[in-house]
Amino acid sequence: MADTGSVDVSGVRLRTVEHHLDEILGAVPTPEPIELAVLDAQGLLCAELVTSERALPSFDQAGLDGYAVRSADVATATVETPVALHVVGESAAGSGDATAIGPGLAWKVAVGAMMPVGADVVVPAAWTDQGLARVAVYAALAPGSYVRRIGDDVAPGDVAVQVGTPIGPAQISLLAAVGRERVAVRPRPRIAVLCAGDELVDVGRIAGPGQQVDVNSYALAAAARDAGAEAYRAGIMPNDRRRMVELLEGQMLRSDVVLIAGTFANGGPDLLQEALAELGGLAFTQVAMHPGPVHAFGRLGPEGVPVICVPGEPVAALVAFEVFVRPAIRLMLGKRQLFRRTVQAVSAEQLLSPLGYRQYLHGQVMRHPDGGYVVEPIGDGDQAMLARMARANCLIVVDEDVTEVAAGGLVTVMPMLLGG
Structure with a gap:
């Protein structure tokens, strides 16, 4: 399917996944390098060319x-x-x-x-x-x-660590050996995670009729940390527009990106949308994906801080994080590989998907004894099944122009490895 930015589905214009992703990736900031103690730089990318002023070893x-x-x-x-x-x-x-x-x-x-x-x-x-x-x-x-011999490992003037090199135990060893106590790195982006919804209650409270425990602020903060960000869990937003605005202003001051999960009104502006409008406003739109098509993105405040809104259903929120937020975090970290690597797998069951929507299904992928991969969907795509999602180790991606994949057919699978 050619990406023109939008697609017509049953007379409704929907934004394509690629267009929404490109808008986010084109707007997220590139944090300036910072200098950290060598051990604190672990897991980050080196932002300077480190050359040695000494020979290693320094004697025979x-x-x-x-x-x-x-x-x-x-x-x-x-x-x-x-x-x-x-x-x-x-x-x-x-x-x-x-x-x-x-x-x-x-x-x-x-x-x-x-x-x-x-x-x-x-x-x-x-x-x-x-x-x-x-x-x-x-x-x-x-x-x-x-x-x-003197200088067999590193001679004076040799490059010890290149710009863009991930700093792991071996690089820390070499940095220490050449006498570097501190090193410039691409910092972890700061992500503030908030949730909006009158139905939400904090973890530890018993949800009453019509209420739901706030799991998104925990899940999305954990996902952001797994992606390499420094995540602040700000929790549930207050049910008051003025306090909402103040909370958002405070989070934008301390964050590179603000991430909000919520169930957004379709028939007109809700309290959150009114608060966002006071800060400059975001364009809410329908993205041609399932689960969770309602999304928003924009830059708010004097500094133009990116604000990403994802659906409030917990399963849909984590899918949206994988598709849109995780690549943005990796871009800010300076990673070359923004997206999880995908594989082709044989579907163990028939898969059905709505025409015009890119569907993301949770599944379990495994090696086939004869080679290649086989994947089995977990459940039927119900957005609310947290226990099913917790058992999954991959996302099955069904393209917009595919409505059915027969058992034995090939599908694209995104393995969900922690930190991968």
């Missing part, structure tokens, strides 16, 4: 426990005819004493210890009789064997 050192010797002295050594050398000293890691050996001599060394001048190999202890005053060597070694 033993690569393992053994004996530092001259390769020429052990050139003829074999198990049958070992070469005997006099052990004239011993060094442990951390010893800075300058040492040297001549022909026919050996120096016992621990891994990381400074190599004595004159030695060009380390004979592993297992290849000797491990003698104390005199050692028998059972194998010949090429010059440089088991020796870490």
Whole structure:
């Protein structure tokens, strides 16, 4: 289906998923790099070119426990005819004493210890009789064997970490080794999560007739954190327009993006829409997707903070997060891969989908014994089935122009891996 920004479904113009997503991605900010302690930078992208001012290692050192010797002295050594050398000293890691050996001599060394001048190999202890005053060597070694030379790992001026590199344990190790206590990174975007609805009550309260526990502020904050954001759960919005405006203004001051879940009125403006209008207004629209077609997006306040509104049904809210919000967070983080990787899978059951709507169904995908993937839908697409959603490990995506997928047919599947 060609994306013209909207699609006609039974005489109603709906915005396409791609158009709505493009509008959000085109408007979210790119937070300025910040400097963090190296350990606090874990999981973020490096925002500077880190070069080393020192050599790694900074001195010739033993690569393992053994004996530092001259390769020429052990050139003829074999198990049958070992070469005997006099052990004239011993060094442990951390010893800075300058040492040297001549022909026919050996120096016992621990891994990381400074190599004595004159030695060009380390004979592993297992290849000797491990003698104390005199050692028998059972194998010949090429010059440089088991020796870490100055600058073998990193030389002064070498790039240690590139711009855009994800900082993990290996990068933290290297940054520490080259002497960096702090590093510039792309910061985690700050996401404020709010929920609107007269029917909502806080977790811990017993919902009365017609009421529902607020699960969206918890679920969406957790999803934002899983995507890499710093999420603030602001909870249920007050049932008062003035207080709503004040709350929104406060959240926009502290956030890069404000995310609101709610059941929005179709017949005219509701309290939330009136509050949003006071701050500049958002355009509510129907997006050609199921579940949850009603969405809104805009930039509000003096700083033009992006505000994303998603449906209030908990299942629809998390689907909308996956489709629209998660890619925006990853864009702000500087990630190259904005979207979850998808696979083609064989559907274990018949799937039905409304014409003109892109349907997202929760399912369980697994490897097929004969290769490839097979997916089984969980439930029938009912938006309210939280327990079914909790058992799912993927979203099944049925395109707008497909109304039926036969059992055994191929479908696109989006595996839902935590942090993936």
